[in-house]
Amino acid sequence: MTDLKLASILEGRRSQPHQLIEVLQDVQERYGYVSEEAMRGVSRELGVPLTEVYGVASFYKAFSLKPRGKNIITVCTGTACHVRGSKMILNQATGQLGVSPGEMTKDGLFTIEHVNCIGACALGPVVTENGSCHHHMNPGMMRKLIESLGDRSPEDFSHG
């Protein structure tokens, strides 16, 4: 099953080392994360040493090496958002869900992450939730956001 998915991603790109980042992006999109197995497969099929695949995958924030929750909440902790209290928002989220940043909740519903600036500083503090952007956030709004997402039934989710 998984191998079929990977095979379709690699279709037409085998033995093309320069495609590495694009392939990893597709893996990230389809699986939600880049697994060890996927990296081994990519390395074999593209002819890129595993060290390099691992090095690239671990270098970019866009790739996650661990499975991620259904809801990905990203708190911006860049300078502009930081001075407007993004730390408190992050603490609210991690405290409420009982996880540390980058970790998935036990029920697999949430992953909280933080990034350094998403380029919307004027709207800060900024939080993105499954790709959509929430501006001028505060801890209270964060709590409500998580509550509303937690209430949704799992079928409502499709991310990618």
Next chain:
Amino acid sequence: MVQKVTINIDGMSIRAPKGTSVLDAALEYGICIPHLCHVPYLSDIGACRLCIVEHVVNGRAKITTSCTLLVEEGMVILSNTEKVRKLRRNIAELIVAEAPNSRAIQDIAIRCGVKEVRYPFRNNDCILCGRCVQVCTGRYGVKAIGFVGRGKDRRVETPFNLHSDLCRNCGACIDVCPMTVVPCDGPMKVGEERLCGKCEPKMAFAEETPGFCVWCDLGEGFQCERYTLGVRNQAYP
């Protein structure tokens, strides 16, 4: 026939084959440019920044690493100006603060004129010079280890931190690692790291003739190219 170009380092005219780096050309002629991440015959990644020089273009000097700068006809390089020495000293100071527990690192700090360290000692066991990665990739072409992660999490690792099938246990990565050279007084205890400084008297001679290779004993410690190549092919006295 190898094409040669003429470049000017610190006022001296030097002929060097096309395609060599400024660092190699300088060392060949006995001009001392301290360097750490450079491994002879392998491609350079410019990780340690110690080999900085001033490259003068149209009357303006640019600071850049000499190991990644290829010689070009008519190039003007200043390798030992006050500015370069100051920057170099600062870089060496940062490196020795990061990882004081190695004779090689202590030696290069002394060679670069570090007299005191103003930064807290961290006692890391890797300075991310990349010599191990270079030798694994460049000399053996196996790529069993590589750089992983970014920023403060950057480190050298095998994929997934498991033993790599590609590793041939050749030990070359360990041979070139500056962190494997034990300080003269033995490993420093945590919290007791310091700048050793014992070799400083040896440098008195070097200070009189700044910029020239004096075959400092220190070079042996941090695998100065003059030593690694000179000893091997006996081309130097």
